[in-house]
Each structure stands twice: as C-alpha cells, then as structure tokens.
Amino acid sequence: MPAISRDEVAHLARLSRLALSDAELDEFAGQLDAILGHVKAVTEVAANDVPATAHPAATANVWREDVIEPGLTVQQALSGAPDAEGDRFAVPQILGEEQ
Numbered sequence: 001m002p003a004i005s006r007d008e009v010a011h012l013a014r015l016s017r018l019a020l021s022d023a024e025l026d027e028f029a030g031q032l033d034a035i036l037g038h039v040k041a042v043t044e045v046a047a048n049d050v051p052a053t054a055h056p057a058a059t060a061n062v063w064r065e066d067v068i069e070p071g072l073t074v075q076q077a078l079s080g081a082p083d084a085e086g087d088r089f090a091v092p093q094i095l096g097e098e099q
Contacts, residue, residue: 003036004029 006029013020013028020028074087083090 002029002033003040004032 006025009025009029009032010020013025078084078087078089081089
C-alpha cells in the first residue's frame with residue numbers, strides 16, 4: 001500500500017495553491033511515495049550506538065587566532081567611492097528621510 005495517495009497529493013496541491021493535471025498528480029504521488037519509502041528506510045537503520053552529531057566529521061575549535069592586522073586608511077577606503085563627504089561615504093537619500 002502506498003504511503004501517500006493520489007487524493008492526498010491533490011489535497012497538498014490545493015493547500016499549496018498548485019494547479020496540477022491528473023497526469024501530474026499520478027506522477028507526483030509515485031515520486032512522493034518513493035521519497036517517503038526512502039525516509040522510512042533511513043529511520044529504521046539501527047544506529048543506537050551512534051551518538052548524535054551536528055557535523056559528520058569530528059571537529060574541535062576551528063577558529064583562527066584573532067590577530068590584529070593593518071587595514072585601509074580612510075583615504076584608501078574612500079579612494080574608489082563615487083562620492084564622499086569628509087571621512088564618510090556619501091550615498092543617496094532613501095525613504096524620504098530628512099537630513
């Protein structure tokens with residue numbers, strides 16, 4: 001017996017506001033049934049001795065050392081800007097805000 005019926009696919013399509021033809025309903029019912037079968041097989045795998053993990057590879061602290069490195073000067077940063085005011089980037093006004 002299939003895990004999902006054609007009527008259930010039609011119901012899901014209505015909820016999703018999808019207009020599906022009869023052929024598409026039949027096709028998707030078969031595809032969704034296969035997907036649900038694979039999910040069921042995965043959930044039945046005996047993995048009681050496998051601890052839950054957030055990542056398949058064991059990882060430790062993977063952060064690099066926080067080292068201060070020189071950055072751009074204000075002049076270097078603003079050198080490629082289309083417009084600048086003082087030591088800041090000048091950008092177009094948005095949302096009708098007053099200056």
